[in-house]
Amino acid sequence: MLELKNISYVVEDSKGIIKDISLTIDDNKFIVITGPNGGGKSTLAKIICGILKPTSGNIILDGKDITDMSITERAKIGISFAFQQPVRFKGVTVKDLINLAAGKKLCTADACNYLSEVGLCAKDYIDREVNGSLSGGELKRIEIATVIARKTKLSIFDEPEAGIDLWSFKNLIEVFQKMHDEIHGSIIIISHQERILNIADEIIVIANGEIVNKGTREEVLDSLLDDSVSSPGCSVLREER
Amino acid sequence: MSLMDNKIFEKLFEEVTNLHSIPIGAYNIRLNSKAAGRNSSANIDIIPKTDKPGIDIIIKPNTKHESVHIPALVTETGIHDLVYNDFYIGENADVVIVAGCGIHNDGDSLSQHDGVHRFFVGKNARVLYIEKHIGTGDGKGERIINPQTIVEVDEGGYIELQTTQLKGVDSTLRTTKAKAKENGTVVVKEKILTHGTQYAETRFDIDLNGDGSSVNLVSRSVAKEKSRQKFVSVINGNAKCMGHSECDSIIMDEGVVSSLPEITANNVEATLVHEAAIGKIAGEQITKLMTLGLTEAEAEAQIVNGFLK
Numbered sequence: 001m002l003e004l005k006n007i008s009y010v011v012e013d014s015k016g017i018i019k020d021i022s023l024t025i026d027d028n029k030f031i032v033i034t035g036p037n038g039g040g041k042s043t044l045a046k047i048i049c050g051i052l053k054p055t056s057g058n059i060i061l062d063g064k065d066i067t068d069m070s071i072t073e074r075a076k077i078g079i080s081f082a083f084q085q086p087v088r089f090k091g092v093t094v095k096d097l098i099n100l101a102a103g104k105k106l107c108t109a110d111a112c113n114y115l116s117e118v119g120l121c122a123k124d125y126i127d128r129e130v131n132g133s134l135s136g137g138e139l140k141r142i143e144i145a146t147v148i149a150r151k152t153k154l155s156i157f158d159e160p161e162a163g164i165d166l167w168s169f170k171n172l173i174e175v176f177q178k179m180h181d182e183i184h185g186s187i188i189i190i191s192h193q194e195r196i197l198n199i200a201d202e203i204i205v206i207a208n209g210e211i212v213n214k215g216t217r218e219e220v221l222d223s224l225l226d227d228s229v230s231s232p233g234c235s236v237l238r239e240e241r
Numbered sequence: 242m243s244l245m246d247n248k249i250f251e252k253l254f255e256e257v258t259n260l261h262s263i264p265i266g267a268y269n270i271r272l273n274s275k276a277a278g279r280n281s282s283a284n285i286d287i288i289p290k291t292d293k294p295g296i297d298i299i300i301k302p303n304t305k306h307e308s309v310h311i312p313a314l315v316t317e318t319g320i321h322d323l324v325y326n327d328f329y330i331g332e333n334a335d336v337v338i339v340a341g342c343g344i345h346n347d348g349d350s351l352s353q354h355d356g357v358h359r360f361f362v363g364k365n366a367r368v369l370y371i372e373k374h375i376g377t378g379d380g381k382g383e384r385i386i387n388p389q390t391i392v393e394v395d396e397g398g399y400i401e402l403q404t405t406q407l408k409g410v411d412s413t414l415r416t417t418k419a420k421a422k423e424n425g426t427v428v429v430k431e432k433i434l435t436h437g438t439q440y441a442e443t444r445f446d447i448d449l450n451g452d453g454s455s456v457n458l459v460s461r462s463v464a465k466e467k468s469r470q471k472f473v474s475v476i477n478g479n480a481k482c483m484g485h486s487e488c489d490s491i492i493m494d495e496g497v498v499s500s501l502p503e504i505t506a507n508n509v510e511a512t513l514v515h516e517a518a519i520g521k522i523a524g525e526q527i528t529k530l531m532t533l534g535l536t537e538a539e540a541e542a543q544i545v546n547g548f549l550k
Contacts, residue, residue, distance in 0.1 A: 049532060051528055051532075071528060071531040072534060072535065072537070075531065075532050075533060075534040076534050079532075080532065081532045083525075083529065086529075087525045087526050087529040089526055089544065089547060090461075090489065090547070090548055091461075091547035091548040092544070092547035093547075096543075096547060100530065100533045100534075100543065101533045103533075146533065150534075
């Protein structure tokens with residue numbers, strides 16, 4: 001179980017701030033966090049996996065305070081994170097990255113299975129470098145494969161649908177459902193996509209650094225039609241009229 | 242006593258050639274400025290020079306899928322070895338040449354190996370040249386390797402130079418001069434890692450003289466601690482040709498890298514490109530590997546190893 005207690009993150013440029021968020025995510029839950037851009041969703045995900053340090057508050061995983069733990073320590077106790085913009089590496093192959101994620105040297109067939117799960121033809125990709133020759137969509141799928149290979153109790157995906165074409169979308173949904181069924185861990189997905197919201201156990205809406213709505217899928221989806229959390233647009237222009 | 246009974250020789254030989262025993266086929270082993278073993282094959286003649294130290298390696302036309310090993314090793318302190326090796330690769334041959342130099346210096350005097358290699362690549366011949374430089378030993382004496390490579394590629398010929406220097410060489414000045422005729426191709430893949438107070442300088446001078454000739458020069462280097470590197474590439478496009486050079490460097494600690502590209506198109510049909518990038522390891526690369534459970538130091542090592550793989 002993951003608990004966030006009074007988490008705040010305040011930075012000077014005011015983008016991506018978090019204001020006193022408290023939240024509990026039970027085991028084996030499928031949670032989708034949604035809300036307008038710049039509202040603090042990615043910041044919160046990075047705080048959970050240790051990339052950002054909260055300015056105040058505590059993070060508790062299975063009763064243990066992990067607030068001061070490094071990224072590496074959190075990874076080792078079972079937190080995974082799929083980046084919104086996957087990182088490129090010159091010289092590191094797809095297989096290297098999957099082996100690192102799995103924490104052991106996999107045989108080629110096992111490594112290929114993870115690629116096949118995310119809809120990549122394994123033999124075309126396994127020995128390729130994770131560099132600029134791969135498209136954004138290909139990198140995104142490889143990023144998702146690295147998280148699947150980790151099999152951790154908490155997996156966080158930051159906008160996994162970005163760059164994934166429509167043909168692959170059904171496949172992506174299946175990947176998350178299969179992961180949820182097989183790993184029995186919690187999955188947190190940051191997403192704007194209705195089709196991903198539709199498979200959530202719970203939906204959390206974050207705007208302006210705060211939780212503005214939270215509940216079961218049915219409860220939250222209805223109220224999302226309300227425009228209260230939509231982006232305010234260009235307020236300066238509005239005032240000048 | 243066989244050469245392989247000497248443990249220092251055996252270890253250095255393995256590091257330079259990736260071989261565990263004396264190779265089959267044509268080879269020439271140079272140890273402490275002297276010939277320590279030589280063998281010619283039916284298609285590859287190795288002949289010692291009479292006017293200066295070194296050998297002529299003559300590969301008959303149409304020789305296919307054969308290799309030549311010519312490691313040069315220095316295991317004593319205070320040696321200054323200078324050698325001239327000329328390679329004549331006959332028309333339509335397709336061969337692999339494994340060279341390289343290892344210096345083991347446990348003493349306090351400087352040990353140095355300077356090799357001058359000339360390649361004459363015949364019409365439509367293909368050559369893969371693999372060269373590894375390494376320094377070992379605990380002595381205070383410096384280990385210096387200054388190779389000079391001169392290449393002439395005839396019509397339709399191809400040469401690929403894969404050069405690696407990953408540890409222990411205190412100072413190196415590597416110069417490579419190449420000329421290519423019609424449809425001749427030169428490919429260079431260079432990898433360098435320097436550490437401590439080491440200095441490495443590589444200079445390329447490439448003349449693309451024939452229509453359809455090309456060069457692809459890729460250099461990847463890592464400069465750690467207080468080491469310094471300089472990369473100079475000069476490509477002259479004198480015909481309808483393609484030239485590409487790419488210098489990618491990672492700097493760590495107080496490492497310093499300079500990159501000086503010069504591309505000159507002397508012909509309106511010449512297409513020349515240079516790319517250079519120098520920078521530290523991107524923070525997000527370290528972060529990504531840490532989210533997979535690696536420590537910061539493990540992540541850094543993984544990125545450097547991958548980059549120089």
